[in-house]
Amino acid sequence: MDTRQIYNWVDGKESPATSGIRLKKINPHTGLVDSECIASSPEDVRQAVTAAEAAFPAWSELTPVGRGGILSAWGRLLRERQQELTEIIVRETAKPPQDAGGEVHAALAQGEYFAGEGMRLYSRSLTSGTPGKYSHTVRQPRGVAGLIVPANTPLANIAWKVFPALICGNTAVLKASEDAPELAVAVAKLGKLAGLPDGVLNVLQGGGDPTGRALVEDARVAVISFTGSTAVGRWIAEVGGRRLARISLELGGKNPFVVCDDADLDMAVHWASLSAFSNAGQRCAAGSRILIFEGIYEAFVEKLVAKATSLKLGVDQGCDLGPVITAQQQSKILAAIERARQAGGRVLCGGKVPGAEKLRNGFYIEPTLIDGLPDDAEMCTREMFGPVASVQRVRDVAHALQVANASEYGLTAAIHTRNVDRAMWFAQRVRAGVVNINIGTFGSEPHMPFGGFRASGNGTREPGVEALDVYSELKNISFLVRDALI
Protein backbone atom coordinates (compact mmCIF):
# COMPACT_ATOMS: atom_id res chain seq x y z
CA MET A 1 0.00 0.00 0.00
CA ASP A 2 1.28 3.48 -0.84
CA THR A 3 2.23 5.65 2.12
CA ARG A 4 -0.22 8.48 2.73
CA GLN A 5 1.25 11.79 1.60
CA ILE A 6 0.60 14.90 3.68
CA TYR A 7 0.90 18.25 1.94
CA ASN A 8 1.20 21.85 2.88
CA TRP A 9 -1.93 23.99 2.92
CA VAL A 10 -1.30 27.31 1.24
CA ASP A 11 -3.81 29.84 0.00
CA GLY A 12 -6.74 27.55 0.67
CA LYS A 13 -5.45 24.45 -1.07
CA GLU A 14 -3.14 21.51 -0.61
CA SER A 15 0.19 22.18 -2.17
CA PRO A 16 3.20 19.91 -2.29
CA ALA A 17 6.41 21.40 -0.94
CA THR A 18 8.67 22.43 -3.80
CA SER A 19 11.74 20.75 -2.39
CA GLY A 20 13.29 19.34 0.72
CA ILE A 21 13.86 15.98 2.31
CA ARG A 22 11.12 13.44 2.90
CA LEU A 23 9.99 13.14 6.50
CA LYS A 24 8.43 9.89 7.60
CA LYS A 25 5.86 10.07 10.35
CA ILE A 26 6.07 6.96 12.52
CA ASN A 27 3.08 5.79 14.53
CA PRO A 28 4.50 5.68 18.10
CA HIS A 29 2.49 2.58 19.00
CA THR A 30 3.17 0.40 15.97
CA GLY A 31 6.61 1.75 15.07
CA LEU A 32 5.42 1.73 11.43
CA VAL A 33 5.35 4.59 8.93
CA ASP A 34 1.98 6.33 9.14
CA SER A 35 2.47 9.05 6.55
CA GLU A 36 5.08 11.03 4.74
CA CYS A 37 5.58 14.68 3.92
CA ILE A 38 8.29 16.89 2.53
CA ALA A 39 10.16 19.24 4.82
CA SER A 40 9.22 22.61 3.37
CA SER A 41 12.10 24.61 1.96
CA PRO A 42 12.72 28.32 2.61
CA GLU A 43 11.04 28.96 -0.77
CA ASP A 44 7.89 27.14 0.42
CA VAL A 45 7.95 29.23 3.57
CA ARG A 46 8.29 32.39 1.49
CA GLN A 47 5.24 31.43 -0.59
CA ALA A 48 3.14 30.70 2.48
CA VAL A 49 4.04 34.03 4.07
CA THR A 50 3.22 35.75 0.76
CA ALA A 51 -0.22 34.10 0.76
CA ALA A 52 -0.82 35.20 4.35
CA GLU A 53 0.31 38.71 3.52
CA ALA A 54 -2.03 38.90 0.53
CA ALA A 55 -4.99 37.74 2.63
CA PHE A 56 -4.30 40.22 5.42
CA PRO A 57 -6.02 43.40 4.14
CA ALA A 58 -9.44 41.80 3.60
CA TRP A 59 -9.31 39.67 6.76
CA SER A 60 -8.25 42.54 8.97
CA GLU A 61 -10.98 44.76 7.47
CA LEU A 62 -13.66 42.24 8.39
CA THR A 63 -15.30 43.19 11.66
CA PRO A 64 -14.19 41.23 14.72
CA VAL A 65 -17.79 40.06 15.06
CA GLY A 66 -17.66 38.75 11.50
CA ARG A 67 -14.40 36.95 12.18
CA GLY A 68 -15.94 35.51 15.35
CA GLY A 69 -18.82 34.11 13.29
CA ILE A 70 -16.35 32.13 11.18
CA LEU A 71 -14.55 30.88 14.28
CA SER A 72 -17.89 29.75 15.72
CA ALA A 73 -18.69 27.79 12.60
CA TRP A 74 -15.20 26.29 12.74
CA GLY A 75 -15.77 25.22 16.35
CA ARG A 76 -19.03 23.53 15.33
CA LEU A 77 -17.19 21.62 12.62
CA LEU A 78 -14.58 20.47 15.12
CA ARG A 79 -17.45 19.09 17.19
CA GLU A 80 -19.07 17.38 14.19
CA ARG A 81 -15.76 15.86 13.09
CA GLN A 82 -14.68 14.86 16.57
CA GLN A 83 -14.41 11.19 15.64
CA GLU A 84 -12.28 11.81 12.57
CA LEU A 85 -9.97 14.21 14.44
CA THR A 86 -9.69 11.81 17.37
CA GLU A 87 -8.59 9.07 14.99
CA ILE A 88 -5.88 11.26 13.48
CA ILE A 89 -4.59 12.23 16.94
CA VAL A 90 -4.56 8.58 18.02
CA ARG A 91 -2.65 7.56 14.88
CA GLU A 92 -0.11 10.37 15.08
CA THR A 93 0.52 10.44 18.85
CA ALA A 94 -0.78 7.04 20.01
CA LYS A 95 -2.52 8.54 23.00
CA PRO A 96 -5.60 6.62 24.20
CA PRO A 97 -8.85 7.65 22.43
CA GLN A 98 -10.49 9.20 25.47
CA ASP A 99 -7.51 11.57 25.84
CA ALA A 100 -7.49 12.39 22.13
CA GLY A 101 -11.25 13.02 22.21
CA GLY A 102 -10.82 15.25 25.26
CA GLU A 103 -8.36 17.27 23.30
CA VAL A 104 -10.87 17.88 20.53
CA HIS A 105 -13.23 19.24 23.19
CA ALA A 106 -10.51 21.47 24.60
CA ALA A 107 -9.78 22.82 21.12
CA LEU A 108 -13.37 23.60 20.30
CA ALA A 109 -13.77 25.31 23.67
CA GLN A 110 -10.88 27.55 22.60
CA GLY A 111 -12.67 28.22 19.33
CA GLU A 112 -15.88 29.15 21.13
CA TYR A 113 -14.06 31.36 23.60
CA PHE A 114 -12.14 33.33 20.99
CA ALA A 115 -15.17 33.52 18.70
CA GLY A 116 -16.84 35.32 21.62
CA GLU A 117 -13.87 37.67 21.91
CA GLY A 118 -15.04 39.10 18.60
CA MET A 119 -17.85 40.72 20.58
CA ARG A 120 -15.82 41.86 23.60
CA LEU A 121 -12.87 43.92 24.63
CA TYR A 122 -12.08 45.61 21.40
CA SER A 123 -12.28 49.06 22.84
CA ARG A 124 -11.80 50.84 26.15
CA SER A 125 -12.94 54.36 26.94
CA LEU A 126 -10.61 56.65 28.84
CA THR A 127 -11.10 59.89 30.65
CA SER A 128 -9.10 62.98 29.75
CA GLY A 129 -7.73 66.02 31.56
CA THR A 130 -8.69 68.20 28.59
CA PRO A 131 -12.32 69.44 28.51
CA GLY A 132 -14.17 68.07 25.46
CA LYS A 133 -11.52 65.45 24.73
CA TYR A 134 -12.66 61.86 24.42
CA SER A 135 -10.28 58.96 24.19
CA HIS A 136 -10.51 55.28 23.52
CA THR A 137 -8.09 52.46 22.98
CA VAL A 138 -8.63 49.92 20.23
CA ARG A 139 -6.89 46.72 19.29
CA GLN A 140 -5.46 46.35 15.81
CA PRO A 141 -3.93 43.29 14.20
CA ARG A 142 -0.20 43.11 13.68
CA GLY A 143 -0.01 41.34 10.31
CA VAL A 144 1.27 37.86 9.60
CA ALA A 145 1.66 35.57 12.60
CA GLY A 146 4.15 32.69 12.51
CA LEU A 147 2.88 29.91 14.74
CA ILE A 148 5.12 27.01 15.75
CA VAL A 149 3.84 24.07 17.78
CA PRO A 150 4.94 20.72 19.24
CA ALA A 151 2.98 17.46 19.07
CA ASN A 152 2.35 16.66 22.73
CA THR A 153 -1.25 17.91 22.73
CA PRO A 154 -1.34 18.59 19.01
CA LEU A 155 -4.85 19.92 18.53
CA ALA A 156 -4.92 21.98 21.71
CA ASN A 157 -1.57 23.51 20.76
CA ILE A 158 -2.91 24.57 17.37
CA ALA A 159 -6.14 25.94 18.84
CA TRP A 160 -4.28 27.97 21.48
CA LYS A 161 -2.50 29.89 18.76
CA VAL A 162 -4.66 29.90 15.65
CA PHE A 163 -7.90 31.14 17.22
CA PRO A 164 -6.52 34.16 19.12
CA ALA A 165 -4.24 35.09 16.21
CA LEU A 166 -7.12 35.11 13.74
CA ILE A 167 -9.78 36.74 15.91
CA CYS A 168 -7.43 39.70 16.30
CA GLY A 169 -7.36 40.08 12.51
CA ASN A 170 -3.95 38.63 11.77
CA THR A 171 -3.37 36.05 9.10
CA ALA A 172 -1.16 33.11 9.93
CA VAL A 173 1.40 30.58 8.83
CA LEU A 174 1.36 27.56 11.09
CA LYS A 175 4.39 25.32 11.05
CA ALA A 176 2.91 21.96 11.92
CA SER A 177 4.78 19.68 14.25
CA GLU A 178 6.75 17.14 12.24
CA ASP A 179 5.25 14.62 14.68
CA ALA A 180 1.61 15.53 13.90
CA PRO A 181 1.54 16.68 10.26
CA GLU A 182 -1.88 15.45 9.16
CA LEU A 183 -3.83 16.99 12.02
CA ALA A 184 -2.75 20.54 11.21
CA VAL A 185 -3.96 20.24 7.62
CA ALA A 186 -7.23 18.64 8.77
CA VAL A 187 -7.87 21.66 11.02
CA ALA A 188 -7.08 24.11 8.21
CA LYS A 189 -9.45 22.28 5.82
CA LEU A 190 -12.26 22.61 8.38
CA GLY A 191 -11.46 26.31 8.58
CA LYS A 192 -12.10 26.64 4.87
CA LEU A 193 -15.38 24.75 5.20
CA ALA A 194 -16.35 27.17 7.99
CA GLY A 195 -15.86 30.12 5.63
CA LEU A 196 -12.26 31.12 6.34
CA PRO A 197 -10.97 32.98 3.29
CA ASP A 198 -8.05 31.46 1.41
CA GLY A 199 -4.64 32.50 2.69
CA VAL A 200 -5.82 33.44 6.18
CA LEU A 201 -4.40 30.23 7.65
CA ASN A 202 -1.57 28.43 5.88
CA VAL A 203 0.11 25.26 7.09
CA LEU A 204 3.67 24.20 6.41
CA GLN A 205 5.11 20.75 6.97
CA GLY A 206 8.67 20.33 8.11
CA GLY A 207 10.96 20.32 11.10
CA GLY A 208 12.88 23.05 12.88
CA ASP A 209 15.55 23.45 10.25
CA PRO A 210 15.05 24.65 7.58
CA THR A 211 11.25 25.12 7.81
CA GLY A 212 10.77 26.63 11.27
CA ARG A 213 13.98 28.56 10.98
CA ALA A 214 12.93 30.16 7.66
CA LEU A 215 9.59 31.20 9.15
CA VAL A 216 11.30 32.84 12.13
CA GLU A 217 13.78 34.57 9.84
CA ASP A 218 11.17 35.96 7.42
CA ALA A 219 11.07 39.69 8.15
CA ARG A 220 7.42 39.89 7.08
CA VAL A 221 6.33 37.79 10.07
CA ALA A 222 5.24 40.34 12.67
CA VAL A 223 4.32 37.98 15.53
CA ILE A 224 5.99 34.70 16.35
CA SER A 225 4.24 32.47 18.80
CA PHE A 226 6.27 29.42 19.72
CA THR A 227 5.54 26.50 22.00
CA GLY A 228 8.43 24.14 22.50
CA SER A 229 11.75 23.68 24.19
CA THR A 230 13.58 26.43 26.01
CA ALA A 231 16.70 26.09 23.84
CA VAL A 232 14.77 26.77 20.63
CA GLY A 233 12.78 29.52 22.34
CA ARG A 234 16.00 31.33 23.22
CA TRP A 235 17.14 31.21 19.59
CA ILE A 236 13.77 32.53 18.37
CA ALA A 237 13.90 35.37 20.90
CA GLU A 238 17.31 36.35 19.56
CA VAL A 239 16.45 36.24 15.87
CA GLY A 240 12.96 37.70 16.12
CA GLY A 241 14.07 40.19 18.73
CA ARG A 242 16.58 41.70 16.36
CA ARG A 243 13.79 42.92 14.09
CA LEU A 244 11.53 43.69 17.07
CA ALA A 245 8.89 41.15 16.12
CA ARG A 246 6.38 40.42 18.84
CA ILE A 247 7.41 37.12 20.36
CA SER A 248 5.46 34.80 22.62
CA LEU A 249 7.30 31.83 24.08
CA GLU A 250 5.62 28.93 25.88
CA LEU A 251 8.55 26.77 26.96
CA GLY A 252 9.52 23.91 29.21
CA GLY A 253 8.90 23.15 32.85
CA LYS A 254 10.11 21.04 35.76
CA ASN A 255 7.03 21.48 37.86
CA PRO A 256 6.96 20.79 41.61
CA PHE A 257 4.09 18.85 43.15
CA VAL A 258 4.20 19.31 46.94
CA VAL A 259 2.50 16.91 49.36
CA CYS A 260 2.21 18.24 52.92
CA ASP A 261 1.74 16.03 55.96
CA ASP A 262 -1.91 17.10 56.34
CA ALA A 263 -2.86 16.29 52.75
CA ASP A 264 -5.61 13.88 51.79
CA LEU A 265 -3.11 11.24 50.72
CA ASP A 266 -5.38 9.31 48.39
CA MET A 267 -6.39 12.45 46.53
CA ALA A 268 -2.78 13.59 46.43
CA VAL A 269 -1.74 10.22 44.97
CA HIS A 270 -4.46 10.49 42.33
CA TRP A 271 -3.34 13.96 41.26
CA ALA A 272 0.39 13.23 41.52
CA SER A 273 -0.04 10.26 39.24
CA LEU A 274 -2.06 12.22 36.69
CA SER A 275 0.39 15.13 36.86
CA ALA A 276 3.43 12.92 36.31
CA PHE A 277 2.11 10.27 33.94
CA SER A 278 -0.93 11.42 31.96
CA ASN A 279 -0.13 12.05 28.32
CA ALA A 280 2.93 9.86 29.04
CA GLY A 281 4.42 12.81 30.92
CA GLN A 282 4.63 14.80 27.70
CA ARG A 283 3.27 17.99 29.16
CA CYS A 284 5.08 21.22 29.76
CA ALA A 285 2.99 21.29 32.94
CA ALA A 286 3.84 17.73 34.02
CA GLY A 287 4.41 17.34 37.76
CA SER A 288 7.86 15.85 37.38
CA ARG A 289 9.28 16.71 40.81
CA ILE A 290 7.22 15.27 43.64
CA LEU A 291 8.21 16.92 46.93
CA ILE A 292 6.94 15.05 49.98
CA PHE A 293 7.01 16.00 53.66
CA GLU A 294 9.26 13.65 55.65
CA GLY A 295 6.49 12.68 58.10
CA ILE A 296 4.38 11.01 55.40
CA TYR A 297 7.17 10.13 52.97
CA GLU A 298 7.08 6.34 53.27
CA ALA A 299 3.28 6.12 53.39
CA PHE A 300 2.83 8.39 50.38
CA VAL A 301 5.56 6.76 48.29
CA GLU A 302 4.10 3.32 48.93
CA LYS A 303 0.70 4.46 47.68
CA LEU A 304 2.13 6.34 44.71
CA VAL A 305 4.26 3.39 43.59
CA ALA A 306 1.19 1.13 43.85
CA LYS A 307 -0.74 3.60 41.70
CA ALA A 308 2.05 4.00 39.14
CA THR A 309 2.48 0.26 38.72
CA SER A 310 -1.28 -0.19 38.28
CA LEU A 311 -1.44 2.18 35.29
CA LYS A 312 -2.35 0.58 32.01
CA LEU A 313 -0.16 1.34 29.02
CA GLY A 314 -1.49 1.18 25.49
CA VAL A 315 -3.64 2.84 22.86
CA ASP A 316 -6.96 1.22 23.66
CA GLN A 317 -9.91 3.03 25.15
CA GLY A 318 -9.40 3.33 28.91
CA CYS A 319 -5.61 2.96 28.89
CA ASP A 320 -3.88 5.45 31.16
CA LEU A 321 -0.95 6.37 28.98
CA GLY A 322 0.50 5.71 25.58
CA PRO A 323 4.08 5.76 24.32
CA VAL A 324 6.32 8.80 23.96
CA ILE A 325 6.30 10.42 20.56
CA THR A 326 9.52 9.12 18.93
CA ALA A 327 12.12 6.40 19.30
CA GLN A 328 14.76 9.12 19.86
CA GLN A 329 12.76 10.58 22.72
CA GLN A 330 12.39 7.11 24.24
CA SER A 331 16.16 6.49 24.05
CA LYS A 332 16.95 9.91 25.48
CA ILE A 333 14.70 9.31 28.50
CA LEU A 334 15.98 5.77 29.10
CA ALA A 335 19.56 7.08 29.00
CA ALA A 336 18.70 9.75 31.60
CA ILE A 337 17.13 7.09 33.84
CA GLU A 338 20.32 5.04 33.54
CA ARG A 339 22.45 8.06 34.48
CA ALA A 340 20.18 8.65 37.49
CA ARG A 341 20.71 5.02 38.56
CA GLN A 342 24.44 5.37 38.25
CA ALA A 343 24.33 8.57 40.27
CA GLY A 344 22.81 6.61 43.17
CA GLY A 345 19.13 7.10 42.40
CA ARG A 346 16.72 4.40 43.53
CA VAL A 347 14.25 3.42 40.81
CA LEU A 348 11.07 2.86 42.81
CA CYS A 349 9.11 1.62 39.83
CA GLY A 350 9.37 1.46 36.05
CA GLY A 351 12.65 2.62 34.58
CA LYS A 352 12.39 0.40 31.53
CA VAL A 353 10.35 -0.43 28.46
CA PRO A 354 7.35 -2.67 29.23
CA GLY A 355 7.69 -6.35 28.36
CA ALA A 356 4.13 -6.92 27.04
CA GLU A 357 4.08 -8.35 23.52
CA LYS A 358 1.47 -5.89 22.24
CA LEU A 359 3.56 -2.89 23.31
CA ARG A 360 6.78 -4.31 21.90
CA ASN A 361 6.97 -2.15 18.77
CA GLY A 362 5.94 1.11 20.41
CA PHE A 363 8.02 3.78 22.12
CA TYR A 364 6.76 2.94 25.60
CA ILE A 365 8.38 3.60 28.96
CA GLU A 366 6.89 2.29 32.18
CA PRO A 367 5.76 5.01 34.63
CA THR A 368 8.95 5.70 36.55
CA LEU A 369 9.62 7.17 39.99
CA ILE A 370 13.14 7.77 41.23
CA ASP A 371 14.24 8.92 44.67
CA GLY A 372 17.49 9.17 46.63
CA LEU A 373 19.05 11.85 44.44
CA PRO A 374 20.32 15.26 45.53
CA ASP A 375 17.98 18.14 44.70
CA ASP A 376 20.38 19.42 42.06
CA ALA A 377 20.72 16.09 40.23
CA GLU A 378 19.94 15.99 36.52
CA MET A 379 16.75 13.96 37.15
CA CYS A 380 15.51 16.57 39.63
CA THR A 381 16.27 19.61 37.47
CA ARG A 382 16.06 18.69 33.77
CA GLU A 383 12.81 18.32 31.91
CA MET A 384 12.41 14.72 30.72
CA PHE A 385 9.15 15.09 28.78
CA GLY A 386 8.23 11.49 29.51
CA PRO A 387 6.56 9.40 32.24
CA VAL A 388 9.36 9.93 34.74
CA ALA A 389 9.34 11.88 38.01
CA SER A 390 11.79 12.44 40.79
CA VAL A 391 10.58 11.94 44.36
CA GLN A 392 12.22 14.22 46.92
CA ARG A 393 11.96 14.65 50.69
CA VAL A 394 11.22 18.05 52.21
CA ARG A 395 11.11 19.02 55.89
CA ASP A 396 8.29 21.54 55.81
CA VAL A 397 6.56 24.04 53.55
CA ALA A 398 9.44 26.53 53.70
CA HIS A 399 11.84 23.81 52.57
CA ALA A 400 9.37 22.73 49.87
CA LEU A 401 9.29 26.29 48.59
CA GLN A 402 13.08 26.50 48.56
CA VAL A 403 13.40 23.27 46.55
CA ALA A 404 10.50 24.24 44.27
CA ASN A 405 12.13 27.55 43.43
CA ALA A 406 15.59 26.08 42.88
CA SER A 407 14.84 25.53 39.20
CA GLU A 408 15.60 27.42 36.06
CA TYR A 409 11.94 26.93 35.10
CA GLY A 410 8.79 28.43 36.58
CA LEU A 411 5.78 27.12 34.70
CA THR A 412 3.36 25.45 37.12
CA ALA A 413 3.26 24.17 40.70
CA ALA A 414 0.80 22.27 42.88
CA ILE A 415 0.47 21.87 46.62
CA HIS A 416 -1.71 19.42 48.55
CA THR A 417 -2.71 20.44 52.06
CA ARG A 418 -5.83 21.06 54.14
CA ASN A 419 -4.21 24.14 55.66
CA VAL A 420 -5.26 27.30 53.84
CA ASP A 421 -2.42 29.33 55.37
CA ARG A 422 0.19 26.92 54.08
CA ALA A 423 -1.46 26.77 50.69
CA MET A 424 -1.69 30.52 50.24
CA TRP A 425 1.78 31.18 51.67
CA PHE A 426 3.25 28.76 49.16
CA ALA A 427 1.10 29.92 46.24
CA GLN A 428 2.13 33.54 46.76
CA ARG A 429 5.85 32.73 46.85
CA VAL A 430 6.43 29.91 44.41
CA ARG A 431 7.96 31.14 41.16
CA ALA A 432 5.43 29.76 38.71
CA GLY A 433 2.89 31.24 36.32
CA VAL A 434 0.20 28.76 37.39
CA VAL A 435 -0.33 27.42 40.92
CA ASN A 436 -2.92 24.79 41.73
CA ILE A 437 -4.04 23.83 45.23
CA ASN A 438 -5.27 20.29 45.82
CA ILE A 439 -5.38 19.45 42.11
CA GLY A 440 -2.78 18.62 39.46
CA THR A 441 0.01 20.73 38.01
CA PHE A 442 -1.98 21.13 34.77
CA GLY A 443 -5.57 21.98 33.91
CA SER A 444 -5.74 25.38 32.30
CA GLU A 445 -9.00 26.49 30.68
CA PRO A 446 -9.60 28.71 27.63
CA HIS A 447 -10.24 31.83 29.70
CA MET A 448 -7.28 31.33 32.05
CA PRO A 449 -3.88 32.83 31.35
CA PHE A 450 -1.21 30.16 31.08
CA GLY A 451 2.53 30.73 30.92
CA GLY A 452 5.65 30.64 32.96
CA PHE A 453 8.21 32.59 34.88
CA ARG A 454 11.93 32.41 34.16
CA ALA A 455 13.08 29.90 31.51
CA SER A 456 9.49 28.72 30.96
CA GLY A 457 8.63 31.66 28.78
CA ASN A 458 9.11 35.32 28.08
CA GLY A 459 6.27 36.74 30.11
CA THR A 460 3.41 36.45 27.65
CA ARG A 461 0.28 34.51 28.47
CA GLU A 462 -1.90 32.43 26.18
CA PRO A 463 -4.87 31.83 26.12
CA GLY A 464 -7.37 34.01 28.03
CA VAL A 465 -7.86 37.68 27.22
CA GLU A 466 -4.10 38.03 27.76
CA ALA A 467 -3.54 36.27 24.43
CA LEU A 468 -5.07 39.30 22.73
CA ASP A 469 -2.04 41.28 23.86
CA VAL A 470 0.22 38.90 21.97
CA TYR A 471 -1.69 39.19 18.72
CA SER A 472 -2.72 42.82 18.63
CA GLU A 473 -1.35 46.33 18.85
CA LEU A 474 -3.05 48.91 21.02
CA LYS A 475 -3.93 52.21 19.46
CA ASN A 476 -5.20 55.14 21.49
CA ILE A 477 -7.55 57.41 19.55
CA SER A 478 -8.61 60.78 20.94
CA PHE A 479 -11.01 63.37 19.57
CA LEU A 480 -11.96 66.84 20.64
CA VAL A 481 -15.53 68.10 20.63
CA ARG A 482 -15.25 71.74 19.56
CA ASP A 483 -17.99 73.66 21.29
CA ALA A 484 -17.81 76.45 18.72
CA LEU A 485 -18.87 74.06 15.94
CA ILE A 486 -21.94 72.50 17.48
Ligand code: NAD
Ligand atom coordinates in the same frame (compact mmCIF):
# COMPACT_ATOMS: atom_id res chain seq x y z
P1 NAD B 1 11.04 21.52 20.15
O1 NAD B 1 11.48 22.85 20.63
O2 NAD B 1 12.06 20.56 19.70
O3 NAD B 1 10.05 21.70 18.91
C1 NAD B 1 8.87 22.44 18.99
C2 NAD B 1 8.51 22.97 17.61
O4 NAD B 1 9.53 23.88 17.21
C3 NAD B 1 8.46 21.91 16.52
O5 NAD B 1 7.44 22.24 15.61
C4 NAD B 1 9.83 22.03 15.85
O6 NAD B 1 9.83 21.62 14.51
C5 NAD B 1 10.05 23.53 15.93
N1 NAD B 1 11.45 23.96 15.89
C6 NAD B 1 12.55 23.29 16.31
N2 NAD B 1 13.66 24.03 16.07
C7 NAD B 1 13.25 25.19 15.50
C8 NAD B 1 13.90 26.36 15.02
N3 NAD B 1 15.22 26.51 15.07
N4 NAD B 1 13.15 27.35 14.51
C9 NAD B 1 11.82 27.26 14.46
N5 NAD B 1 11.14 26.17 14.86
C10 NAD B 1 11.83 25.15 15.39
O7 NAD B 1 10.13 20.91 21.29
P2 NAD B 1 9.44 19.47 21.36
O8 NAD B 1 10.42 18.49 21.89
O9 NAD B 1 8.75 19.17 20.08
O10 NAD B 1 8.33 19.77 22.45
C11 NAD B 1 8.57 19.62 23.79
C12 NAD B 1 8.85 20.94 24.47
O11 NAD B 1 7.75 21.81 24.33
C13 NAD B 1 9.05 20.74 25.96
O12 NAD B 1 10.13 21.52 26.40
C14 NAD B 1 7.75 21.25 26.54
O13 NAD B 1 7.82 21.65 27.88
C15 NAD B 1 7.42 22.36 25.60
N6 NAD B 1 5.99 22.70 25.68
C16 NAD B 1 5.64 23.87 26.29
C17 NAD B 1 4.30 24.20 26.44
C18 NAD B 1 3.88 25.47 27.13
O14 NAD B 1 2.74 25.89 26.97
N7 NAD B 1 4.74 26.11 27.91
C19 NAD B 1 3.31 23.34 25.95
C20 NAD B 1 3.71 22.16 25.33
C21 NAD B 1 5.06 21.86 25.20
